[in-house]
Amino acid sequence: MDKSEDSLTWKDLEIGCVVTEPGSASEYKTGDWRSQRPAWDTSKCVKCGMCYIFCPEGCIHQDSEGYFEADLYYCKGCGICARECWTGAITILEEEE
Amino acid sequence: MMSQRVGIEISLAVAEVAKLADVDVVAAYPITPQTHIVERLAELVANGELSAEYIPVESEHSAMSACLGSSAVGARTFTATAGQGLELMHEVVDVAPSLRLPIVMAVANRALSGPLSVWCDHSDAMGVRDCGWVQMFAENGQAAFDLSLCAFRIAEDPSVLLPTMVHLDGFSLSHVIEPISMLEKDELEGFIPPYEHPFPLRPDKPVTMGAFAPPVxxxxxxxxxxxxxxSSKKVILQAWKEFGHRFGRYYSPVEGYKSKEATTLLLTMGSFGETATVAIDRMRDNGESVGLINLRLWRPFPFDEIRQAVRNADIVIVFDRCLSSGGPGGPVCSEIRSALYGEKKQPQVVSFIGGLGGRDVTPDDFVNVIRRGIEIAEKGSDEEYEMIGVRE
Known part of the structure; x- marks a missing residue:
């Protein structure tokens, strides 16, 4: 759609509010929900990928050196990665305003 | 006319409509007093008379969920339920109009538990009043047949695309054998055009249906x-008009019986309208200025037609088959009062509740209701409504 979500009128909506563009859910910034975020200590990380496997949002990926990081556009700060990290490499930090 | 007037159980006549409309999918769970409708449909599919997918689901929640899916791919979809079944289905009932899926559903009206009752009243219908479906009430077998047929055309109209419920009173309609003028398939030619959803679920052109909506x-x-x-009312009126032109039976949102110059009007919905005509005839013979209004279209509510129908009356007595617990009394009466509030000339509106859980209401009872209603209108009452036939 050409208009941004907050300028759409009821007449702009497709019938039944059908979304005609596949994959548009990726535009939804679930990172807005976050009050905490994960931080990796690369000295403890063994690149096992447990955080990547357990992330319910699928927002954790490897960087060029093979360490893991979260895409903060989507990361909701749920803390599951820190809970599952068996080497204790992930700490959860408070998001500050 | 090729159509034949035959004695047939009304449930079977409703099933026949689904066959005439050549539905693609029926997903339903049998529940009294709707059972004969879906049993007959299962039989028609099993014996090859109806080429459709019959999905015998494990609950009404699943029935409506399956209906959503089939209607979403562009299949003509029918289901039927009653009472507790409609309650169990409720969550999904709301979804159908939001996705603009033109499912047609017959509801054989039944009282709600508890105590458990399989008999008729309109409590089930009132539970889904605000769900966004087009809703109409049949007063006899012929209307159940005709309205169900029109329901497919209304629901699937490209400017409507809304699910449609046809209410027929449990037992007093669903299980009664009445003479009904059935239509043949070739007579229907063109009356129900093919169903086309503008965005059906198809692998070659993917869309998302039922996405969530944030506050924005x-x-x-x-x-x-x-x-x-x-806006669907225009289409409803047009469908009923064309039905009348083609098949000789005309329907309107509000039906009047000896109502034009009557000073006192009784208003009913559903099959009690038939019983009440006997009471009206009797009182007319007695020289009393009474008439009957039967409400056929429940949603969208026919505000203008109601105002027009009662414009010469001093008293309107509304008879509800449902109780809005702890509230103003009858749900139909609430709507009538709302429709008339603020009008220059307002009749007095009196609310009665009766016929709950299958309790019979006879012509004599209706005469008493009208007499008591006139008395309340003249002398006033401390109560919001009066319940009739209850043993003190």
């Missing part, structure tokens, strides 16, 4: 749905 867009979605429902 939810209100707009409801407005769009509401405008569609209110």
């Amino acid at each position: 867009i939810y209100t707009e979605t409801r407005k769009a749905q509401e405008v569609a429902l209110r």
